[in-house]
Amino acid sequence: MLEIKNIHAKIEDKGILKGINLEIKAGEIHAIMGPNGSGKSTLASVITGKEEYEVTDGKILFENEDLEEVSPEERAHKGIFMSFQYPIEIPGITTTNFIKTAINETRKARGENDMPAKDMLKMLREKCDLLDIDQKFLSRSINDGFSGGEKKRNEIFQMAMLEPKLAILDETDSGLDIDALKIVANGVNKLKSQDNAVLVITHYQRLLDYIVPDYVHVLFDGKIVKSGTKDLAHELEKKGYDWIKEEVNK
Amino acid sequence: MSQLKEKLLSSFIAFEDQKNIDSYVHGIRTKAIRKFEKEGFPTKKMESWKYTSLKKTLNYDYKLFPTATEALEFKDIKDFLIDDIESYKIIFVDGKYCSHLSETTHDGMDICILSSALSQSKYDLVVENYFDKISKKDGITSLNTAFSSEGSYIHIPKNVQVDKPIQIVYFSTGKNESVLYQPRNLIVVDENSHVEIIERHQSLSGNSILVNSVSEIYCNQRSIVQHYKIQDDNRNASLIDNTFISQQRNSDYTLHTFSLGGELTRNNLSIFQNDERIESTIKGITIIGENQHVDHNTLIHHKKPNCNSYQDYKGIFGENSVGVFNGQVLVEKEAQKTNAFQANNNILISDKATINTKPQLEIFADDVKCSHGCTVGQLDKNALFYLRSRGIPEKEANALLMFGFANKVLSSVSIPEVKTRINNIIAKKLGVKIGFDI
Numbered sequence: 001m002l003e004i005k006n007i008h009a010k011i012e013d014k015g016i017l018k019g020i021n022l023e024i025k026a027g028e029i030h031a032i033m034g035p036n037g038s039g040k041s042t043l044a045s046v047i048t049g050k051e052e053y054e055v056t057d058g059k060i061l062f063e064n065e066d067l068e069e070v071s072p073e074e075r076a077h078k079g080i081f082m083s084f085q086y087p088i089e090i091p092g093i094t095t096t097n098f099i100k101t102a103i104n105e106t107r108k109a110r111g112e113n114d115m116p117a118k119d120m121l122k123m124l125r126e127k128c129d130l131l132d133i134d135q136k137f138l139s140r141s142i143n144d145g146f147s148g149g150e151k152k153r154n155e156i157f158q159m160a161m162l163e164p165k166l167a168i169l170d171e172t173d174s175g176l177d178i179d180a181l182k183i184v185a186n187g188v189n190k191l192k193s194q195d196n197a198v199l200v201i202t203h204y205q206r207l208l209d210y211i212v213p214d215y216v217h218v219l220f221d222g223k224i225v226k227s228g229t230k231d232l233a234h235e236l237e238k239k240g241y242d243w244i245k246e247e248v249n250k
Numbered sequence: 251m252s253q254l255k256e257k258l259l260s261s262f263i264a265f266e267d268q269k270n271i272d273s274y275v276h277g278i279r280t281k282a283i284r285k286f287e288k289e290g291f292p293t294k295k296m297e298s299w300k301y302t303s304l305k306k307t308l309n310y311d312y313k314l315f316p317t318a319t320e321a322l323e324f325k326d327i328k329d330f331l332i333d334d335i336e337s338y339k340i341i342f343v344d345g346k347y348c349s350h351l352s353e354t355t356h357d358g359m360d361i362c363i364l365s366s367a368l369s370q371s372k373y374d375l376v377v378e379n380y381f382d383k384i385s386k387k388d389g390i391t392s393l394n395t396a397f398s399s400e401g402s403y404i405h406i407p408k409n410v411q412v413d414k415p416i417q418i419v420y421f422s423t424g425k426n427e428s429v430l431y432q433p434r435n436l437i438v439v440d441e442n443s444h445v446e447i448i449e450r451h452q453s454l455s456g457n458s459i460l461v462n463s464v465s466e467i468y469c470n471q472r473s474i475v476q477h478y479k480i481q482d483d484n485r486n487a488s489l490i491d492n493t494f495i496s497q498q499r500n501s502d503y504t505l506h507t508f509s510l511g512g513e514l515t516r517n518n519l520s521i522f523q524n525d526e527r528i529e530s531t532i533k534g535i536t537i538i539g540e541n542q543h544v545d546h547n548t549l550i551h552h553k554k555p556n557c558n559s560y561q562d563y564k565g566i567f568g569e570n571s572v573g574v575f576n577g578q579v580l581v582e583k584e585a586q587k588t589n590a591f592q593a594n595n596n597i598l599i600s601d602k603a604t605i606n607t608k609p610q611l612e613i614f615a616d617d618v619k620c621s622h623g624c625t626v627g628q629l630d631k632n633a634l635f636y637l638r639s640r641g642i643p644e645k646e647a648n649a650l651l652m653f654g655f656a657n658k659v660l661s662s663v664s665i666p667e668v669k670t671r672i673n674n675i676i677a678k679k680l681g682v683k684i685g686f687d688i
Contacts, residue, residue, distance in 0.1 A: 029407030076641035088636040106641035
């Protein structure tokens with residue numbers, strides 16, 4: 001589904017990604033772990049097409065199509081979704097209006113008609129139930145005055161509504177207490193199928209107890225320095241990142 | 251002396267000749283033309299006109315009285331009315347009242363026209379009590395006063411809830427000529443009454459049109475007045491809107507001004523709070539682009555204790571447009587416990603756009619709560635990426651952010667059909683099919 005080939009990226013002349021290779025197939029869950037500043041969030045931004053980042057080498061293929069010239073909205077239309085580490089607060093636009101617009105613009109791009117209002121309402125209700133969200137929150141402005149946990153839950157709610165093929169969860173666990181973490185993870189697991197894939201970006205192994213990855217990769221200084229199964233996550237939790245650093249520096 | 255000024259002064263005599271010189275208003279007009287002769291048109295040398303030049307606007311060869319009027323039918327004007335609600339309508343075409351497009355009343359209230367109020371003795375008392383009592387005696391307002399003969403006349407006696415909104419619309423057909431119009435509105439709302447007013451000036455041709463409008467609005471005790479100005483005229487039409495509001499005890503006046511069209515728009519708005527426990531709310535949404543100029547010049551004069559005023563003006567400026575906000579809040583020594591809030595937030599979406607914003611608070615009382623804040627910024631890039639990453643294309647995402655920015659002003663509009671109309675005008679302007687949360 002997603003093939004990242006030798007990707008190099010920089011922001012304002014500062015090289016951050018220095019040759020990343022990664023392949024994610026449909027049905028898989030991958031986790032990327034790594035210390036602060038290793039380039040995890042940059043990788044997520046580059047996949048979703050944030051324009052501040054300049055890709056200087058390598059390429060990203062999504063379902064065999066090169067994403068180089070593809071805008072962020074077109075990537076979304078193709079089925080790429082990112083749950084933001086820091087979801088943006090936008091006063092004056094309700095979550096309902098936002099999500100309706102997003103769904104209908106995506107359908108339009110795919111040559112489909114607007115979703116009938118009845119179906120939209122039904123879907124909104126179902127997904128609210130899935131993530132244990134009070135429907136009242138849909139009429140509040142996007143993330144405006146939300147707690148950290150509410151914001152993250154709203155991200156996964158949007159994911160549930162948009163039904164992406166590839167979901168990137170950028171530090172979705174930060175700011176969540178254990179109950180909220182379980183709800184969010186449960187939501188992600190329910191949405192998971194053989195046709196879609198998840199890329200979890202996290203510092204801690206905690207989230208991976210609930211969203212169990214098939215593969216774990218360690219990102220360090222802009223490169224994937226180690227890959228393994230979920231056991232690697234446990235090892236990192238126990239030993240920290242220092243041993244990786246030592247291993248790389250050897 | 252400018253050509254236009256000369257023309258105005260010389261045509262005044264001919265204009266007055268047709269009027270009854272014994273009338274009360276005759277004296278006022280004569281005084282006003284002298285005032286205009288002395289003061290003339292405002293120039294950029296005046297502090298309150300520093301950022302708005304009338305030079306280009308006054309340079310056209312305006313007809314002062316349109317020579318020919320064109321008959322309009324309902325279908326010609328439908329788009330410029332809020333046509334999906336029941337309403338009273340006072341419609342003027344080329345400066346003349348148009349009865350077949352209007353719906354006026356004298357049943358328990360007067361919703362009619364100024365020319366008949368000025369010429370019939372049964373209105374004398376109201377005219378003598380209210381006409382030209384609160385309008386500013388500056389050059390531009392005096393000019394209107396001197397030529398004031400037509401406009402809307404609304405008198406709501408006490409304890410009347412007007413059953414439907416009143417739409418006042420001035421059309422200009424002026425197919426082959428540039429015209430200067432000077433409409434005059436007199437609106438008196440007596441004790442305990444409630445009225446909603448929608449006001450609009452609309453040119454139907456591409457000729458240069460200048461409207462110099464004066465409205466005097468009297469909100470007597472416990473009255474509630476909700477007022478909407480829809481400024482979406484075509485690109486060769488300019489408007490100087492002078493509106494004066496006098497409020498009595500416990501009255502509540504709210505104005506929403508939507509400045510979306512036109513070439514040059516200047517809003518001179520003055521509110522006088524003459525007694526205690528008065529509420530005044532003025533809000534605006536300005537969205538303009540190429541070669542457009544909108545200037546909001548507001549005054550809220552707090553004279554007595556325990557009153558509130560609330561101002562919220564949002565502006566979005568594209569291309570080489572220019573915005574001006576000059577908000578004066580004057581709190582007199584006696585006006586203790588005043589609560590005055592003022593906000594002016596602006597977004598520049600082009601490097602060439604300009605906003606001049608100047609809050610002007612003059613506070614002589616010591617126990618008051620007055621706050622003001624003005625901001626100038628751009629659309630938030632991170633918010634834009636957030637929306638785009640959810641599949642909303644750049645143009646729609648930008649529009650959605652603008653709607654979000656202006657939403658707070660629209661949310662207090664009391665007539666849903668007005669909301670929808672404003673939403674549609676803005677969506678069309680931005681070239682999108684999305685809109686506010688209504």
